[in-house]
Amino acid sequence: MKNGGVFILNKQLVIQTDFGTCDGAVSAMYGVAVSVDPTLRISDLTHEIPQYNIWEASYRLYQTISYWPEETVFVSVVDPGVGSERRSIAVKTATNHYIITPDNGTLTHIKESVGIIEARIIDEHENCLPQTGNSYTFYGRDLYAYTSARLAANILSFEEIGATVPVESIVELPKKRASLQDQTVVGNIDILDVRFGNLWTNIDEDLFKQLEVTYGDLCEVTIENDARQVYKHVMTFGRSFADTHVGEPLLYINSLYTIGVAINQGSFAKAYHIGAGAQWKITVRKVSPGILS
Template identity: 30%
Template sequence: MARFITLTTDFGVSDYYVGAMKGVIYNINPSATVVDISHSVQSYDLLDGALTIAQAYSYWPKDTIHVVVVDPGVGTSRRPILVSAGTHFFVAPDNGVLSLVYDREERITARHITSSHYFVQPVSQTFHGRDVFAPVAAWMSKGVEPIKFGEAVDDYLRFAAPRAKAGEGNEVRGIVLKVDKFGSLITNLMPADVGGIFGGEFQIKVGNATVTKLLSNYAEGAKGEAFAIIGSGGFIEISVNRGSAAQAAQANKGSEVVVKFG
């Protein structure tokens, strides 16, 4: 029973870590299909990992197994978990990295993975991606039922992503959640938070940039001009056509974003 297995980690691609995980999976199930979502999650950054998997998982076929390893607590008492959420499965540390998946799905079952006979032995205290998460995903892809891996738990960890807040007067305040590879500033503002920017006058201040235009595509922007756009993930982004908004605005992850209307 072959299923897709995806990998999302903060391991990068310069070390052996990802290759070792894939080797473990293929040793257990040579018929598996293993695909990388990203290995460029910011190191130790649970919110970045949560954003990455939440933006990608729903585009995969039902019953896909998503291995998500952003795990600064590896080797501690934090639990490994197997989660069924909607029509997808997730194998990850219980540290909140699946929080945005939990927000999007109504049907969630989480299990504490305790059946160590499925692990690669001996289990390293520093590499559960290889010795715990990868083999569990591989055995699942061969048809082992979730109940075989451990008991259900309902106290799995989750955190709330930063939300937009009302400021003084006609203001909405948010933050930059992420800077993507192109230098675009991905904010936590959704269109519903800032409805006044559609057809009305507005200013968005982030870093040292002031944005007054909402465009429908990147190419509409003048060279070097910072503008707002609704990104593919549904968030308001600040971008520069063929340039870096992060550099232009001298802003980064965590920078405050202030929207003023009128």
């Protein structure tokens, strides 16, 4: 965009939804953004968030955001409460990225693991797509795509979006921290690596290494769903999937430097009917050689 004879480079705009791509919803959001500024650089984070799954939307933002340039604008629309009293919010992260989203828990992982330094309520009267009529069911197009595109195109400053609100007031989903208890690491299955069926936990590499585990060691892994045991077995801690035979399970450090659970060339999630979220508990303990239980 040109401002007073000086060209200002537009920010990146990255879009995430649970809309899928089988109809025109995502295309409509693109259309609004391009109508704001045809030179915008727009990318998709994903449109395959399971319907209404705010937890997964939160995690996918956390998984992705730090790999984008500073000042990238993210818009995330997983909004089962669209048209209700839930707030629409814009935030600036500690990594100098912007997120436009419903204030419904979508910022849970960002707030805890990345950090939010400023939050503003989106003024829905000032920032809504003109001539949208009386429809209150497609804020993704009419409010979020329009506002995020104007922010990315430097038409609207972050300060002009709306009034500031305390960062502490941002809605968060229940989220437990991993811990070390009696030489056992206890955590949760945060998310599934959907395409391959691997389990990604909230046990980070540093916490896991307090078990004094090295590559090739055996660990006993127990998985529970609301206190009901679903899985218990001994497996190898490996560098990669090639450290076990095809069809065998293993522990590994995933791309976010947390502990993952996988089956070499198989889907762990499908094999044992395992999901993700706060109710899915995982415990890991090192097994001494010759002592399997």
